[in-house]
Amino acid sequence: MELEESASDSKLNKDNTSKKELRPYSAVSLTKLDHGPEAASSAEQLKQYKSWVSVERWTELKRIAENAMKEGKVFMIKCGGFYAVRRALLERGWLEKYDSNKARHLPPSNIDPRKLNGKELSRVERMILYKFMEQHSVDFLWTTKRDRYDWLLSNKEVVISRFCRSVFTTKEGLTNSLTQMHWYTEPGVALTKFPRSYNIQNSENLEEFIEDFRITACISILKWLSSTIDKNGEPNLISNHGRVPFSAIEFAINRLNEYIMFLTHKDIDVVEDETHVWEHEWDLFLTHHYLLVHEKAKFTEDKNVNIRHLERKGARILTTMTKYWPQIDIDGVLNIWIVKPGNKCRGRGIHLMNNIKDIISLVNAPCQKTRYVVQKYIENPLIIYDTKFDIRQWFLITNCQPLTIWVYKDSYLRFSSQKFSLLNYHESVHLTNNAVQSKYKNYGDRNKALPDENMWDCHTFKAYLRSANMSYGIRKFTPR
Numbered sequence: 001m002e003l004e005e006s007a008s009d010s011k012l013n014k015d016n017t018s019k020k021e022l023r024p025y026s027a028v029s030l031t032k033l034d035h036g037p038e039a040a041s042s043a044e045q046l047k048q049y050k051s052w053v054s055v056e057r058w059t060e061l062k063r064i065a066e067n068a069m070k071e072g073k074v075f076m077i078k079c080g081g082f083y084a085v086r087r088a089l090l091e092r093g094w095l096e097k098y099d100s101n102k103a104r105h106l107p108p109s110n111i112d113p114r115k116l117n118g119k120e121l122s123r124v125e126r127m128i129l130y131k132f133m134e135q136h137s138v139d140f141l142w143t144t145k146r147d148r149y150d151w152l153l154s155n156k157e158v159v160i161s162r163f164c165r166s167v168f169t170t171k172e173g174l175t176n177s178l179t180q181m182h183w184y185t186e187p188g189v190a191l192t193k194f195p196r197s198y199n200i201q202n203s204e205n206l207e208e209f210i211e212d213f214r215i216t217a218c219i220s221i222l223k224w225l226s227s228t229i230d231k232n233g234e235p236n237l238i239s240n241h242g243r244v245p246f247s248a249i250e251f252a253i254n255r256l257n258e259y260i261m262f263l264t265h266k267d268i269d270v271v272e273d274e275t276h277v278w279e280h281e282w283d284l285f286l287t288h289h290y291l292l293v294h295e296k297a298k299f300t301e302d303k304n305v306n307i308r309h310l311e312r313k314g315a316r317i318l319t320t321m322t323k324y325w326p327q328i329d330i331d332g333v334l335n336i337w338i339v340k341p342g343n344k345c346r347g348r349g350i351h352l353m354n355n356i357k358d359i360i361s362l363v364n365a366p367c368q369k370t371r372y373v374v375q376k377y378i379e380n381p382l383i384i385y386d387t388k389f390d391i392r393q394w395f396l397i398t399n400c401q402p403l404t405i406w407v408y409k410d411s412y413l414r415f416s417s418q419k420f421s422l423l424n425y426h427e428s429v430h431l432t433n434n435a436v437q438s439k440y441k442n443y444g445d446r447n448k449a450l451p452d453e454n455m456w457d458c459h460t461f462k463a464y465l466r467s468a469n470m471s472y473g474i475r476k477f478t479p480r
Contacts, residue, residue: 049131052124061125065132068095072157074133078143085142094140097133098126159398171373172342175199196327197375199342200363209374213356214282215259216376217289217335218252219321222314224293224333225249229311237307242300248288249310251281256317263324286356293333294354332379334422338430339363342371347433352377352425379422384464385447388420389413389456390432413456417442 050058068074073094077086086096142161175197198209229237255277261267291297299307322328334354339362341349349370353359363372381388394408414432417440421429428440437454456464 049124049128053128057125058128061128062132064095065129069133069136072139074136074138075140075142076138078141082142089140095129095133097136097138098130170343171340172199172201172371175342175373175375195330195376195378197373199371200359200374201342201371206360210356212376213335213337214286215255215325216331217286218255219318219325219328219331220333220335221249221252221289221292222256222318225311226315226318227333229307234307237299238301239298240301242298244288244291244297245300246302246305246307246310248285248292249314251285252289253310253314253317256321260317260320260324289335290355293335327376330378330380331376332422334379336377336379336422336425338375338377340373340375342373344370346435347427347431350427350431352430381420383420384415385450386419387446387450388416388430388432391458391461411458413458413461415450415454415456417454419443419446 053061071093073092074097075089075094076097076099078099090096137158139157140159140161144161176199178194178197196212198205198212200206200209258267292299318328336352336354337359339351339353339359351362353362359374363374383389391411391413393411396406396408398404398406414434414437416429416432417437418424418426418429427436431437432454434454442450442452442454
């Protein structure tokens, strides 16, 4: 972190000589050295403006400005608009410090000051308040610009609405942070759980993802075999015209054995050439996995192979893998991954995919500028009345060095408009963003307990958990 600050500070010094606009002067306190001759004339300007309002109003404006500065309730909104934000702050006793380019528009000099009213009087008072607070930094800055406000590193009392280009403002940055969380968690106290994620624009992360995809496929095919043989029986899995050999199951078992040996350091004395698996072998196995799991293909009949023996062998290796693969229960059998643009929102550009070649083709498409994040999709999520939902929790970050987070006590749920299914990858089924679901109508035979507007508050959700005998989850759900 110290290296990042040093790099940022050095770049700030460099940028200040060439791009002064990176530092919004009207939002911070300025000295005479910053302003030069203009600061010296500030008092003269105040005398000029004093003639535009009554003595009583002048005194009142000065008192308002002094109280706001004393209580730390001075805010500024850059780029205009955001009337709801401005109104909410004003109702809470905050005072707006207008941007300098807005405050300098005074009425024409040929107008009699005693006849000022309406907007013209408002402009004068705005300028007077601005002059009163000119040497005071704002306490809250609302901005949507992409500028890097590096000066905030040395001014930690200013709250800013947007941390541009910070590590936690994009999916790519969040993924990097999550994958590094294990270095900061305290054993026995803190534990970070999240679906496996990769920034696959990075070549090293891409290799890790490919390995993860392959191991997940090995686990998936064994789980599929165990569940399907119990459900459908042996005869329904084998055919004279089957398209998949039993060697696909043996391949998966062997790869998982090698994975366990690697994690337990028992592969040290193994000669690499004896265990090397070629790329075309992996491609063939992934094809067989897809045929069995997604296309309901059958095994080619082989009198020399006992499928029950293979299933028991696979079940034993899955039991062992549970110790080394913590998310084995949420992975399912379809090996579905969710691919997200790292810098987009509102569900744009998100895909559910189960073919590694399709994923890599999407990421490496010609003239591709989007950086993608790929994450293992939870195939057996908690659903309510056969419908997927997510939980939206509001929080406020007031400082990133040190990181200070305020969590709102209440949250809300957002539902999909369609019935949950792993056989349909359409966005209306899996993406609960309001911007996505507002484009679709709720499916006809869905449970009447689901809200028409596809939103619940957290209290309704807690009531549902109690009614479904899942009250144990309420304490975990409540933010602390």
